[in-house]
Amino acid sequence: MKLRALLLAALAVPAAAQAKPVPVPNVAPVALNEPALVEMVKTLSSDEFEGRSPGTAGEEKTVAYLIERFKAAGLQPGNKGSWTQDVPTVEITASNVAGLAITGGPSTMLFAPGKDFVAGSYRAVDRTAIADAELVFVGYGINAPELGWNDYAGLDMKGKVAVILVNDPDYETATEEGPFKGRRMTYYGRWTYKFEEAARQGARAALIIHDTFPAAYGWNVVESSWTGAQYFVQKANKGMDQTEANGWIQKGVAEAILKAAGQDLTQLTAAAKQRGFKAVPLGLKASMNFDNSLRTAMSKNVIGILPGKKRPDEYVLYTAHWDHLGRCKANAKGDDICNGAVDNATGTAMLAALAEANVKAGPADRSQVFLAVTLEESGLLGSEYYGANPVYPLAKTVGGVNMDALSPGSPSRDFQVVGGDKSELTRYVNAVTKAMGLAQSPESDIERGYYYRSDHFSMAKRGVPMFNLGRGNDWVLGGKAAGEAAAKRYNAEAYHGPEDEFDPNWDWSGMLQDGELFYRLGRSLAMTSDWPNWHPTDEFRAIRDKSRKGAK
Incomplete structure (x- = not known):
């Protein structure tokens, strides 16, 4: 029997003692307001909104427009009578970075x-200076009690x-077998x-x-991402509970450091893949220093609620991010506005469309919260700030649906679940997709850890089970060839560039299919007394158990 099966068996409740699953409510199909959806995407991605960059006139217009649309949909203000939640941020930019010195x-x-x-x-401090700090090789740096794995065991x-x-210890596995789900990256594999x-x-x-290979991107991505301004949510303690410095080193640099310590990276990596690995003090010391320039700002989340x-004191969450990149590098035509039509005017507009549909259907048993x-x-x-400062208690939030970058084009015969089978939300996915006649296709690029790279993750890591799924590439019109070509074309030609613009010739039928899927999933959760949990060996199960115990 595989290790994961053994862990599941050990943690499972005997069948006779298990409570009978609560039936998934049958939610009827919905007719979304297509003209309003189209108009909202067109408006949000117009040049007038300047790419919806936070802290600009584009944000002011976006927030005002979202409030207008939430009101028109029939929602109530979602934050103690206000439509918005302030999100304080701090920008930290390192400069005068000295070399990384290794001695000993x-x-x-x-x-x-x-x-x-x-x-x-x-840390929001003017200068970072680390001198002669001992280096310790800690393997994959994982502490996973539910899996009996602790790379820091016995270590100060x-x-x-x-x-x-x-990444995590079994990333080289071709399948999803293994304590860390094999090729599929878990949260333990993410650099965050x-x-x-x-x-x-x-x-x-x-x-x-x-x-x-295990990072799924080259050093150029690391270098470009870490050599400019970094953005964080402001904290009362100015981030002093974090490390003084976080960073990356090239593989060749690591090999040289370990060789100087009388160690070999290949051998240590092999050892770190084994349960019971013990961290290795290297007998070397590191020094680094740099200055930090700080700039604070304030942005806003927009929140509406259907009680x-x-x-009414139990909540289902719908999320989508309204922001995009604002002014950006001009294209060959001189266009320097990254309008973000697909990413994420579509998801934001769908948020309002789902609000309108739920209001027309009448209040559900549970409250539904719409969070842009x-x-x-x-x-x-923005989602991180809400997760740390929730308007509605996360222990009383049943689950949620996140919507990010919906694709124009044909409806599909299939759908994909990002993150795989992580929780009891799978029962809801199976019931709803069966009713819609959709087949499940394997998630693409499971080694990239996409589940941990969008706004639902800010809730998931605090225990709230979240849906992240959408239609697949097997399109009704044109099959897999058409679906895959559209995805490839968008990524190559429009993603995070000025070409991500509204097109009046778009086919909206696929996005309407997405919307029906989201509507049925969210409404199902809002119409049940069930509290779906993460699976016993999932990385977020322990925090959910703790929060729900406190809620009870």
Whole structure:
């Protein structure tokens, strides 16, 4: 029996003791307001809105327009009588970055910023200076109690620098078998988790070893992403609970450092893949320093609510991000506005369309919250702020539906679930897609960890089960060839560029199919007394159990 099956069996409740699953409510098909949907996408992605960049006149117009549309849909203000939630942010830009110095080996090694390593601080301080901090190789830097895995076991990381492998231990597996779901990346494989866990362990700094295949992107992506302004939600403690510095090092740099410590990266990597791995102090010390320029700003989430008729203090969440990139690099025609029509005027407009449809259907048993979040493009900051400062308690939030970048084109015969089978929401997906006559296709590029890269994740990591799915590539008109070609064309020609513009010739039938799927899923959750949970070995199960226990 495979290890994952053994873990599931060990954690499962005996069949005789299991409660009978609550039936999934049957939700009738919905006729969404297509003209209003089209008009809203056209308006949000017009040049007048200047690419909807937070902190600009484009934000002011966007927020005012969303409030207007939420009112017209029949929602009530969602934040104690207000339509908005302030999202305070801080921009931190590192400058005067000194080289990464490694001492304690045969000779001092100095690695160049950008070329060899990148680093920044999550702390809102004017200067970061780390001198002679001990280096410790901590394998994949994972602490997963539900899987009996702890790379930090018996280790005191206070004042030390964690050197961490990217991804998780079984990423090379061709299938999804293994404690960390094999080829499918889990949250434990994401760089964000590794930095967060290093901070929880008391590390002074954390350095992830970059390797293109397990990272799923080249060093150029790391360098470009980490050498400019970094955006964070403002915290009362100015981020002082985080490490002083987080960064990446090239694989060749890691090999040189480990060689100086009398170690071999290949051998240590093999050891780190095994349960019971023990962290390895390297006997070397690291020094780095840089200045930080700080700039604070305020943006806004927009929130509307349709109160429930039976259990108004239980909530179902719908999310979409309203922001995009604003002014950007001009194309060959001189157009320098990244309008973000697909990404994410479509999801934002669908949010209002679903609000209108639910109001027309009448209040559900549970309250339905419609949340248009800001600063997704800057690192999910609007949803992160809501997750950390929820208007409605997350322990009383049953689950939710996130909508990001809906594709124009034909309806599909299939759908894809991003993240795979993580929770009991799967029962709802199966029931609704069966009613709609849709087949499930495997998620594309499961090694890229897409479930952890959109706004639903800010709720999921705090325990709230979230849907993230949409129609697949097997289009009714043109089959897989047409669906795959459309996706490839958008990614190559329009994604995050001025070409992502509204087209009056779009086929909206596929987006309407998406909308019906989202409507049925969300309304199903709002019309049941069920509390779907994560599966027993999922990385978010423990936090949900803890929050729900407190709610009861």
